[in-house]
Each structure stands twice: as C-alpha cells, then as structure tokens.
Amino acid sequence: MNVPATAELPVVVIGAGPAGLAAAAHLLDQGIEPLVLEAGQKSGAAVREWAHVRLFSTWGEVVDPVAEKLLAPTGWTRPDPATYPSGGDWAELYLQPLADLLGHRVRTGARVTGVSRAGRDRIVDADRDRQPFVVHIAHADGREERVFARAVIDASGTWATPSPAGGSGLPALGEKAASDRITYRVPNLKDTAVRARYAGKRTAVIGSGASAFTALAYLAELAKSGDGVGTKGVWILRRGISGSTFGGGEADQLPARGALGLAAKAAVDEGHADAATGFRTEAIERADDGRLVLVGEDGRRLDPVDEVIVLTGFRPDLSFLEELRLGLDERLQAPVELAPLIDPNQHSCGTVYPHGHRELSHPESGVYLVGMKSYGRAPTFLAMTGYEQVRSVTAAIAGDLESADRVELTLPETGVCGGAGLFDDPAAGQAEAGGCCAPAPALVQIAVGTPAATVTEGAPAGGSCGSCQ
Known part of the structure; x- marks a missing residue:
C-alpha cells in the first residue's frame, strides 16, 4: 500500500450537511484542503427530507460566519437574519450555494463504509499515531474507492438512524411488521x-x-x-x-x-x-x-x-468507525468529556456549556465527531453549537490551540x-x-388551563430537531 505523507493529505469530512459544510469552510479558512463525502445525491440531503418543517432558529442563527465570509464575494445574499427558514429554504438558499462554492471538494453519492489507520486495525499500537487515516467509500454507481486523510471529521448526523417505538430502546414486538x-x-x-x-x-x-x-x-x-x-x-x-x-x-x-x-x-x-x-x-x-x-x-x-x-x-451510526479507538459515554454514545454537559439523566435545562476540540477528542487522535452526531442519543442540539464545534476542531487541526481553546459562543436558554x-x-x-x-x-384529555398559542403558515413551526444536523 503506497501511503502518501500525512501533511500532504486533506482532512476528510463525512457529511455535507450544515456542520460538515461549515467544517469544510473553516478548513479552507485555515489553509487546509477538505474533502467532503456525502452519501446523498445532493448536499444537505438529510435536511431536504424535512424540507417542509420550519426551524425554530432564525437565519441569523443557522448561517456559519466563516461560510458567510467565503460566500460574500460570490454575490450570495444572506436572507433576512430575523426570519425563520424551512428545511427546504436552509438547503436551497444556504447549503447548496456553499457546496457549489466548495466545488470538487464535495463528492455526493459517496457513502463512507469504513475508517481506520493505514495498515493498522484497532488492535495494533505500533507507530499508530504516525499513520494517516484510510477511508473506504462506496459510490452510488457501485465503484469502491480508498482515500487517505490527515484527520477525519465525522459530521454525518443521526437522521438515518431514528430510535424505535419500543420503550426498551429496541423495536416493539410487531413494530417491523406494522x-x-x-x-x-x-x-x-x-x-x-x-x-x-x-x-x-x-x-x-x-x-x-x-x-x-x-x-x-x-x-x-x-x-x-x-x-x-x-x-x-x-x-x-x-x-x-x-x-x-x-x-x-x-x-x-x-x-x-x-x-x-x-x-x-x-x-x-x-x-x-x-x-x-x-x-x-x-x-x-x-x-x-x-x-x-x-x-x-x-x-x-x-x-x-x-x-x-x-x-x-435519533442515535448515531458507529458501524463504519469500529476500527477506530473512540472514547464514548456508555449511555449517550457521545464523547466522554461532552456527555456530562448534555446528559438528560443529570439535567433537563437544555443549556449546554460551549465546548470544543478538547471535549470532542478521542483516544484516536485526529478524529472528531461533530454536529448532531457528537450528541449521540442526547436531544436539543442547535446549529450554532455545531458551528462553534467545527471552529474549534479545525483550529486544533491547524495547530492553533489558542484559538481552538477560546470560547466564542453563548447558547440561548430553553x-x-x-x-x-x-x-x-x-x-x-x-x-x-x-x-x-x-x-x-x-x-x-389534557386541559392545562392557560391561553394557548397557535401556529400559522407565517409563524415558525419548529424543526425536525430544531436547527440541527
């Protein structure tokens, strides 16, 4: 296996959703070449599946600042920051223009089937951290491909793996038949x-x-x-x-x-x-x-x-990461340092301390789960959280630990x-x-007894998972 020098390799980003495309924008801003691999036929494929649902976050909260900086010279006009986009608006008016700007760096119809260290399964210690990552890809046309990466950012989300109806976390008896x-x-x-x-x-x-x-x-x-x-x-x-x-x-x-x-x-x-x-x-x-x-x-x-x-x-699909050494909380399947901040068994306030590369790191250096996938099975993820995550992670990959450790986000309380x-x-x-x-x-029949609000066509009706990926 002819493995190129790690420093010459791109950072592979898995998923061309809001967090994945923002990660690519931040990498470019750091002078690092990204390669975004998207299983769907278009960027923002998951968001497009809930195109009819309106987010409860405004445009001002779902556009990444660095991505906006890259888009501005192209003539892109940011929608009114005080209005609420639908999933379809988000995909067509922001995610697609950003993907178009990234051009050949985004490959659609490219499903990641496995990630490992080159020449090292998860058992082998020898010289492990000096080996680049190897990423296996299955293309929509049936082709298989292998690419190498200096680091891997998994922003593939959780949309494809919804939780079942069964109260035990397993499908209820008869659920599949129905x-x-x-x-x-x-x-x-x-x-x-x-x-x-x-x-x-x-x-x-x-x-x-x-x-x-x-x-x-x-x-x-x-x-x-x-x-x-x-x-x-x-x-x-x-x-x-x-x-x-x-x-x-x-x-x-x-x-x-x-x-x-x-x-x-x-x-x-x-x-x-x-x-x-x-x-x-x-x-x-x-x-x-x-x-x-x-x-x-x-x-x-x-x-x-x-x-x-x-x-x-929803829950994360970890099957294609099984050859990597991940440090995940046994309950939430989120990074162990992040889990206490988001664990609904500990608190339900929905207020999460801003976090970055240190909370998102794993025993396998150079691999990060970001966006909705970083939360594992925990709820209440916001797009602005994902944008702060990728800002910190990409700065860490670039070696700028001062910026990576800096907190640049205050989250709204629930x-x-x-x-x-x-x-x-x-x-x-x-x-x-x-x-x-x-x-x-x-x-x-519930009658709580206070005046009720209504949702109209012009009002925000919420998001499939808020403003999340």
Missing part, C-alpha cells in the same frame, strides 16, 4: 397523498420533544381544516404531564421554540389530541380491521389507531429545567408539577 402504518418522520401534510393518509384518522404520536410538538400541531391544523374533519391525535408519553412537558414557553430565549410547545399544548387544550401518560410501548398488534393497537409494558392496551408517528429521537431524574419518570414528573396535572398514567 411498518406500512408507521413513520419515523414529521409528515408533510401539504403533500396531497400524505395528507390523505392522516385526514380523518386517529394517529398515535410517540415522543416528547420538538418533533412530537410539531406533529401534534400539524395534526391539529389538519383537524380544523375542511378535509380533515375527524382527525385525532393520541400523544404517547413515557412520563407524566408536568410543568416542563410543553417546553419553556415565553421563558425560552428562542421564542419560536417556546411557541412550538405552546402550539402542542393548544392541540390538546382544544381536544385535537388525547394523551396516554406513563406509557412505554411493548408491542404493536394489528387489529382485525387492520388498525394498530399499542400495548404497554404494564399490559395496558390503547384503543386502535390508524397510523403511528414515532418521534423518540426556559425549562426539570432537574435530575425527571427525563423518563412519570411519578417524578407529577411531583414536579405539584400534583396539578394528570394524576395517574391513563388515557386522558
């Missing part, structure tokens, strides 16, 4: 065929984050429309109803994120959704009429539903803090709420 009636994405109800699938139907929404809020709000809008009469949501919650269930509301420093939770609250206040609290899905059975029956770990059986939307989060241990505990959630809400895990 796949014709289950989706793991927020449905695009502006699409005629998709709209017909949910109009007038009873749909279970499993999850408690921004994506679940969005789906509930969309179903409520459908129920109030002329062709959606009879549409009903059933919100499946693994914990109880508490003061933080609907997010931070007006206390959220990202107003649109707070409004999203209030829109979900309006859906239940107005009777467009019921809730099954303290319900951990054990099985999904098919009724005689073809509809689905959700069965809980405690033996409860809910009334049949026509469709199920599973929005229980207005929510449930304290330790409340992430999935129904009883604790009720205790937090002072006993004011649903007292037992049962199918109930």
Whole structure:
C-alpha cells in the first residue's frame, strides 16, 4: 500500500450537511484542503427530507460566519437574519450555494463504509499515531474507492438512524411488521397523498420533544381544516404531564421554540389530541380491521389507531468507525468529556456549556465527531453549537490551540429545567408539577388551563430537531 505523507493529505469530512459544510469552510479558512463525502445525491440531503418543517432558529442563527465570509464575494445574499427558514429554504438558499462554492471538494453519492489507520486495525499500537487515516467509500454507481486523510471529521448526523417505538430502546414486538402504518418522520401534510393518509384518522404520536410538538400541531391544523374533519391525535408519553412537558414557553430565549410547545399544548387544550401518560410501548398488534393497537409494558392496551408517528429521537451510526479507538459515554454514545454537559439523566435545562476540540477528542487522535452526531442519543442540539464545534476542531487541526481553546459562543436558554431524574419518570414528573396535572398514567384529555398559542403558515413551526444536523 503506497501511503502518501500525512501533511500532504486533506482532512476528510463525512457529511455535507450544515456542520460538515461549515467544517469544510473553516478548513479552507485555515489553509487546509477538505474533502467532503456525502452519501446523498445532493448536499444537505438529510435536511431536504424535512424540507417542509420550519426551524425554530432564525437565519441569523443557522448561517456559519466563516461560510458567510467565503460566500460574500460570490454575490450570495444572506436572507433576512430575523426570519425563520424551512428545511427546504436552509438547503436551497444556504447549503447548496456553499457546496457549489466548495466545488470538487464535495463528492455526493459517496457513502463512507469504513475508517481506520493505514495498515493498522484497532488492535495494533505500533507507530499508530504516525499513520494517516484510510477511508473506504462506496459510490452510488457501485465503484469502491480508498482515500487517505490527515484527520477525519465525522459530521454525518443521526437522521438515518431514528430510535424505535419500543420503550426498551429496541423495536416493539410487531413494530417491523406494522411498518406500512408507521413513520419515523414529521409528515408533510401539504403533500396531497400524505395528507390523505392522516385526514380523518386517529394517529398515535410517540415522543416528547420538538418533533412530537410539531406533529401534534400539524395534526391539529389538519383537524380544523375542511378535509380533515375527524382527525385525532393520541400523544404517547413515557412520563407524566408536568410543568416542563410543553417546553419553556415565553421563558425560552428562542421564542419560536417556546411557541412550538405552546402550539402542542393548544392541540390538546382544544381536544385535537388525547394523551396516554406513563406509557412505554411493548408491542404493536394489528387489529382485525387492520388498525394498530399499542400495548404497554404494564399490559395496558390503547384503543386502535390508524397510523403511528414515532418521534423518540435519533442515535448515531458507529458501524463504519469500529476500527477506530473512540472514547464514548456508555449511555449517550457521545464523547466522554461532552456527555456530562448534555446528559438528560443529570439535567433537563437544555443549556449546554460551549465546548470544543478538547471535549470532542478521542483516544484516536485526529478524529472528531461533530454536529448532531457528537450528541449521540442526547436531544436539543442547535446549529450554532455545531458551528462553534467545527471552529474549534479545525483550529486544533491547524495547530492553533489558542484559538481552538477560546470560547466564542453563548447558547440561548430553553426556559425549562426539570432537574435530575425527571427525563423518563412519570411519578417524578407529577411531583414536579405539584400534583396539578394528570394524576395517574391513563388515557386522558389534557386541559392545562392557560391561553394557548397557535401556529400559522407565517409563524415558525419548529424543526425536525430544531436547527440541527
């Protein structure tokens, strides 16, 4: 194997999403050649799959400053920083122009199937750190390729690996067999065929984050429309109803994120959704009429539903990194130094101390997980977090540790803090709420009792994972 000198090699960036393209821009700004490998047929392929969803971050918060500096001489005009883009806007008006600027440095239809040290599997110690990385690629046309890299930045995200409905983290019994009636994405109800699938139907929404809020709000809008009469949501919650269930509301420093939770609250206040609290899905059975029956770990059986939307989060695909020596937290599958800052078992405030290359480093020097993938299974990632990560990581790769160690980001607070241990505990959630809400895990209609917000076409309706990659 003829291995070129490491200093002459590019830095391979896996994924041409927001964090990956920003990493490439920062590398160029540092005088380092990037090579971006994207499995999809276009840059921002994952973002394009939720093109219909509006972010709860403004344009001013989802454009990387260095990328903007590179784009400015091309005649690119930054959208109004105070407005809220959809996923489609983000992809077409920012990510694609940035990818076009990077040109041949971005290869689409190039799926990374493995990363290792040249001539060294994960067992071998001898001379390991002096070897470049070797990256194996499967192209869409069937070709295989091997490239070498001085460092690897994995910004491939978690979009392709959604978590299942099962409360144990494994697919519920019957979940795969019922796949014709289950989706793991927020449905695009502006699409005629998709709209017909949910109009007038009873749909279970499993999850408690921004994506679940969005789906509930969309179903409520459908129920109030002329062709959606009879549409009903059933919100499946693994914990109880508490003061933080609907997010931070007006206390959220990202107003649109707070409004999203209030829109979900309006859906239940107005009777467009019921809730099954303290319900951990054990099985999904098919009724005689073809509809689905959700069965809980405690033996409860809910009334049949026509469709199920599973929005229980995402998890990283680590399979192509198995020959690298990664230091990952055993719970979150996030870098061990980062995990305590984002662990929902420890806190649920959603406020994360800005972090960089030191928190993102691994025993295998020169490899970094950034963007949404760096959070492993933890929620609440923001695009601005990813941009700060790649700024620090690329500075470290360039040898500028003073810049790499500098903190250049203050994250907006969520207005929510449930304290330790409340992430999935129904009883604790009720205790937090002072006993004011649903007292037992049962199918109930929620009436929290404060004025509800609505989501209109012109208002931010939230993001599939906020403003994340």
